[in-house]
Amino acid sequence: MAKILVVDDEADLELVVKQKFRRKIRENIYEFVFAQNGVEALEKVKEHPDLDIILSDINMPVMDGLTLLSRLPEANPMLKSVAQAGQIIISERVYKNAKESFSCEKIGEVKLKNKSQPVVIYQVLE
Structure with a gap:
C-alpha cells in the first residue's frame, strides 16, 4: 500500500481525493x-514515518510548501525531495492542459517503473 500525504489549504480537496480514489482506498x-x-x-510526517510520497500546494497560510520542503529533513531524515524551487513535475498530459497558464521550459524526463509514460520536469519561467 502506498501512503500519501496531501498538503493543501483547500477545504474540499480531502473530500475530492477520497471520492476520486475510493476504490483504491477500499482495496x-x-x-x-x-x-x-x-x-x-510536519506533524503528520512525524506521526507517519512510513509515508511514500508528499503532494503539497505551494501557497498556503501558516507555512508554505517551499518552507515545508526545506524542513522535511528535520522531521524525517529518510525523506528525499525530488523538486526544487522554480520547478514543477507534471505529466505531459497535464502540461498540455495547463500550458496556457504557465510559461515553462522542459528540462528533463524521468521514467518510473510502474508508469508507461515518463514524468516530465519543467522549469517555470518568469
Whole structure:
C-alpha cells in the first residue's frame, strides 16, 4: 500500500481525493493522510514515518510548501525531495492542459517503473 500525504489549504480537496480514489482506498492500494498547511504536514510526517510520497500546494497560510520542503529533513531524515524551487513535475498530459497558464521550459524526463509514460520536469519561467 502506498501512503500519501496531501498538503493543501483547500477545504474540499480531502473530500475530492477520497471520492476520486475510493476504490483504491477500499482495496488498500492507497492510504491518504491530509494536512492543511506546512506546520500540520510536519506533524503528520512525524506521526507517519512510513509515508511514500508528499503532494503539497505551494501557497498556503501558516507555512508554505517551499518552507515545508526545506524542513522535511528535520522531521524525517529518510525523506528525499525530488523538486526544487522554480520547478514543477507534471505529466505531459497535464502540461498540455495547463500550458496556457504557465510559461515553462522542459528540462528533463524521468521514467518510473510502474508508469508507461515518463514524468516530465519543467522549469517555470518568469
